Amino acid sequence: MxxxxxxxxxxxxxxxxxxxxxxxxxxxxxxxxxxxxxxxxxxxxxxxxxxxxxxxxxxxxxxxxxxxxxxxxxxxxxxxxxxxxxxxxxxxxxxxxxxxxxxxxxxxxxxxxxxxxxxxxxxxxxxxxxxxxxxxxxxxxxxxxxxxxxxxxxxxxxxxxxxxxxxxxxxxxxxxxxxxxxxxxxxxxxxxxxxxxxxxxxxxxxxxxxxxxxxFARSIGHAAQAQQLLLELAAQDLEAVGNPPLIKALQALSRARQANVLRHWLMQSHGCAPSAAQLDQLLDQVRACTTRGHRIHLKVAGGFAERKGDRLHWYNAPPSPKT
The missing domain is CATH 3.40.50.620 (HUPs)
Structure with missing residues (x-):
């Protein structure tokens, strides 16, 4: 045996x-x-x-x-x-x-x-x-x-x-x-x-x-292969939207690709992962960010995602209340 x-x-x-x-x-x-x-x-x-x-x-x-x-x-x-x-x-x-x-x-x-x-x-x-x-x-x-x-x-x-x-x-x-x-x-x-x-x-x-x-091992293998493809796509999208991401460039992507690239950006650049609820809130704010004065300031993982100018930033602690 x-x-x-x-x-x-x-x-x-x-x-x-x-x-x-x-x-x-x-x-x-x-x-x-x-x-x-x-x-x-x-x-x-x-x-x-x-x-x-x-x-x-x-x-x-x-x-x-x-x-x-x-x-x-x-x-x-x-x-x-x-x-x-x-x-x-x-x-x-x-x-x-x-x-x-x-x-x-x-x-x-x-x-x-x-x-x-x-x-x-x-x-x-x-x-x-x-x-x-x-x-x-x-x-x-x-x-x-x-x-x-x-x-x-x-x-x-x-x-x-x-x-x-x-x-x-x-x-x-x-x-x-x-x-x-x-x-x-x-x-x-x-x-x-x-x-x-x-x-x-x-x-x-x-x-x-x-x-x-x-x-189950076959299903695990399929999931691993799909995840690898998502990582490769996220790397390409992050290069296109910039680091930190340009909000208008994010808005040009589908919501699914926005979620994929934002998860990748947060993990690769800041070593953190948002919860599903936090990511949904962030995606909603990115979609709504169509005016110059729109403010983004959300708790994401152990820090905060915030709009500064035309880009999205992430901080370990709350930054100054400027947009």
């Missing part, structure tokens, strides 16, 4: 070595680390993030040390404060802290060749959970595209070679090799939406649509 895992690992050809493997001690990262260490002995490093969120975190670290010693793989540990602020998602906060830690670990040891690539153990079930979570939040194409097989973040090339492999296949591969792993107690916490999806929806999908992982 581990053929999918074997095929995925055979197809994984990292562009650089040495490479790191994000290693939590769970089944998925354990299998990925063991397979990589066997294929490229002496060229693999395990990166473990100590989140400090559970009493068992120290036990996780000790377990990872024991597994790495058995596999002959160096272990690098980075401790983070992953506590979330009021109103923030604990899962999103922990995820951001984890990726920042991966970037820090890649640069922290001057005696080791600089690591530019990290492999993560996200698998087909994780990908389905990500899609369903995005749907539950009313996400657009970026959310429906779920997790990419390759991305760049915090100076690292991130690869996810197991996105086509079911979780059960990974555990079968581990069991055949008598490799131990740990189960994170928080995975059973029903307060987290992802855990409820895993416990309730995935078994129901397995019963109703046994091939759902493969068919």
């Amino acid at each position: 581990s053929e999918a895992f074997e095929r995925a690992m055979a197809a994984f050809e990292p562009a650089q070595r040495p490479l790191a493997v994000g290693f939590s001690g769970g089944a998925d990262s354990t299998a990925l680390l063991a397979a990589c260490a066997s294929r490229w002995p002496g060229q693999v490093v395990a990166f473990h993030v100590h989140h400090g969120l559970q009493a068992a975190a120290d036990d996780f670290e000790r377990h990872c040390g024991e597994v790495c010693a058995r596999l002959g793989v160096p272990l690098v540990v980075h401790r983070v404060d992953a506590r979330h602020a009021p109103g923030d998602s604990p899962e999103d906060t922990a995820r951001r802290a984890r990726y920042e830690a991966f970037g820090a670990m890649a640069r922290m040891d001057p005696t080791r060749p600089f690591i530019q690539l990290i492999a993560l153990g996200h698998h087909a079930d994780d990908q389905v959970e990500t899609l369903l979570l995005a749907l539950s939040r009313g996400a657009g194409l970026p959310g429906l595209a779920a997790m990419p097989a390759h991305a760049e973040r915090n100076g690292l090339n991130i690869y996810r070679p197991l996105l086509t492999v079911p979780a059960a296949d990974i555990r079968a591969w581990l069991a055949a090799r008598d490799l131990p792993w740990i189960e994170d107690p928080s995975n059973g916490d029903a307060r987290y939406t992802r855990n409820r999806i895993r416990a309730v929806l995935l078994p129901a999908l397995e019963q109703a649509f046994p091939q759902f992982r493969a068919t």
Whole structure:
């Protein structure tokens, strides 16, 4: 039952070595680390993030040390404060802290060749959970595209070679090799939406649509391709309307293209993303801006969009009340 895992690992050809493997001690990262260490002995490093969120975190670290010693793989540990602020998602906060830690670990040891690539153990079930979570939040194409097989973040090339492999296949591969792993107690916490999806929806999908992982993966691929096309169009439109955007040039575009280019402009130039309601308000104001004295001043993400002269600007804090 581990053929999918074997095929995925055979197809994984990292562009650089040495490479790191994000290693939590769970089944998925354990299998990925063991397979990589066997294929490229002496060229693999395990990166473990100590989140400090559970009493068992120290036990996780000790377990990872024991597994790495058995596999002959160096272990690098980075401790983070992953506590979330009021109103923030604990899962999103922990995820951001984890990726920042991966970037820090890649640069922290001057005696080791600089690591530019990290492999993560996200698998087909994780990908389905990500899609369903995005749907539950009313996400657009970026959310429906779920997790990419390759991305760049915090100076690292991130690869996810197991996105086509079911979780059960990974555990079968581990069991055949008598490799131990740990189960994170928080995975059973029903307060987290992802855990409820895993416990309730995935078994129901397995019963109703046994091939759902493969068919969902195709839909994810279509969404990712469509999102790439939108990004390319947004880049072309931003070059045409200018940065910051010329309001008259924006008005010459359809509302859908205005929304696309404004999202792109805000993310590329200011690192922020408007809510759907904020973007709708901004589009309404752009459409209504037909007189010289029309004022635009709207809360957008963590700042404000404002008209200055004939262009649209964005500020981190409220600017002076001039138009």
